[in-house]
Amino acid sequence: MSTAIERDWTDRPDTAQQWVHRAREVAEVLAADAVERDRLGATPHREVQLLKDSGLGTLLGPREHGGGGQSWETAYRVTREVAAGDGSLGQLLGYHYLWAWAVRLVGTPEQIAAVEELYTAGNLFFGGAVNPRDGDLVITDEGDEIAFNGTKSFSTGSKVSDLTVLEGVLRGTDQHVFAIVESAQDGIVFGDDWDNLGQRLTESGSVEIRDVRVPWSGAAGYVDKVFRPLVYNTLNVPTIQLVFANFYLGIAHGALQAGVSYTTRRTRPWPYGGDNKDTATEEFHVLDTYGDLQAKLWAAEALIDRAGAELSEILHTERESVTEQQRGEVAVRIAAAKQRIADTGLEIANRIFEVTGARATANEVGLDLYWRNLRTHTLHDPVPYKRAEVGRYALVGELPQPTWYT
Template sequence: MSTATSTDWQTRPAPETAEEWIARAAEVAAVLAADAAERDRAGRTPYTEVQLLKDAGLVTLLGPTEHGGGGHDWPTAYRVVREIAKADGSIGQLLGYHYLWNRAARLVGTREQWEHIEAEAARNRWFFGGAVNPRDKDVVVTEDGDDLLFTGRKSFSTGSKVSDVTVLEGVLEGTDQHVFAIVPSDADGLTFHDDWDNIGQRLTESGGVTIDRVRTPWSSAAGYVDKVFQPRTYNTLNVPTIQLVFVSFYLGIAGGALETAATYTRTKTRSWLHGGHERAVDEPYVIDIYGDLTAKLWAVEALTDAVAAEGQKLHDHPDAVTEQARGDFEVRVAAAKARATEVALEISSRIFEVTGARSTATAEGLDRFWRNVRTHTLHDPVAYKRREVGRWVLEGELPEPTWYS
């Protein structure tokens, strides 16, 4: 991977507008795209790729400007994730998850907690990982004086070895209270395993983690004051917020698949010998498929951008978020998630119809787009997203806030 562009970023002014940040992300994506297929096959831990994100300033996009951050909002972050995922779905996921965990303290914690975390993260260019798999209920949190001890195991810990800090989640012993805390990724007792061996999103470092009496002060427990959690409706926005992260890198992967396929079609695909055309780009069915897939992608991108703008209004006034507003937003997110899933799977599969048999060569790496989308879209069943929308339409029913809705 070339580092020339990375060096150049150190001497250029930081982006200011949303458009400038998205353009910076496109520059990073161009570097990533150069050897994306090769890196996917190698499956090496993406230390260099994460450093690229740091050098470009993307990791501090949401951070406070007074501490060196970009001071931008979620709609911009989602677009940046989309750009990165066009080149590399794994790195797009890592960056999107980083943004969510970077804002976890603001979503769940007290003002004092999140102001401290966001300042430190921006100053030190922390990259966040998270050991927060809600289906694993085997992390127990115990008290030890003024400290908490996290003990157990999580099957998935996205970011793991490439992160500077990790968000831990567990259940306080003897209660049903969940506790979130941010700890250094090299903390004693935190062991990341090299057991992520899936068909897609190969570079996300999403393997399991053993958590053996990882110690952190009670004061780091997000949202707890005097050992009592302070609930707000805003706390529950973490789910629709990360679901839009998912949507963003699904759309990015789909867009990257279309762009890569179009380049292949223009330069390598041969016209069909019985079609009557000298060039593949003049084949009517090829033109039709590209037009169809592009229209579908643009439509769901427009929906997603609109939903992201709606969500930002809630983030701007966290104490004013009501159950109704939160529920309506989740339904809109569910609709975007359903459409993005279907469109990304269709695009990443159908590109082979317009690139031809030779495009299936391993060296081309076109299969990585479908493998990446197929792997992550199984995170939670899309049928349940459509159910949220259907129940809202028929009965005005709001989705119950859970780990997935």
């Protein structure tokens, strides 16, 4: 991958279509040795540098600071393209987009301007230590500063990030506080314990936060130690849930294309079926399977694209104008999209073996990578609860209420 990574990426795309093409170029580079890198499990410093060098890291950043100035609709399409080449890097990029936007979700106008200039002009990459299933980090008010302390089981991006989003609760209150800090500091200790079935290169292991201090001016959305909530603040969960759906879609697309490539090049026709064909691509069961899987993937993509267009419009509108009804309706659509692509992606990653053949299970082929990646992350939060959210809306018109997972 070294030659491809060292190519000149200095020219920057201008239109959404050009950015998607750039993402496809990056995906081709990543796909070339994705299986080998997954087996090795090394921290993907060079791969994240590729995302930065290609300009994808600043896709959502303001143009005046050298960013792409693109919409979330484009960011979602870019995420899925990268995930088709490498699911782990697709996840890292999608999470980065969410954390880069976090200041817009909850920050003051002054904080938004400062953070967007910082990360865009500096081409900085985000990680986050915000796992809701853990106890919150404890925040102590120390006058002009706040201090974060505690641990998180998961911290996606960890060692490959320049900036980390922290979240905790102010001691003695129910006030949640987000802040952005430098990742490389003594007070942030990464556990180096991410050793899971899939998404192996996301650096999603544990982290310990030891007395990380932030001035009150860096507490996102707080003015004079008081937070003024908006419905817009709660869009963090629908936004990240649709990130999930898009990199699931990318992984599923990569799986189907890998199956097609193997079937057309290497799968032998079955000579004992009574209707023998000269090539595997002429066999009815092969055509039937690929037709079924492609149709299901297109259907999931259409649903995801509809949700992406709807959410992108909301994310780029005036924050004060977003209503609970808008938020709830798009959350339902995203719940539907996520559960559909989770089911479809896992089916594709499993059934491609039926039309590639026994020799396709060789470790060097690496078709297992797609199923392992999807199986790992689709367990992030139970898909049946997403179906139930859609069911409540369909049956009684009930909208999902904002939580850390809805």
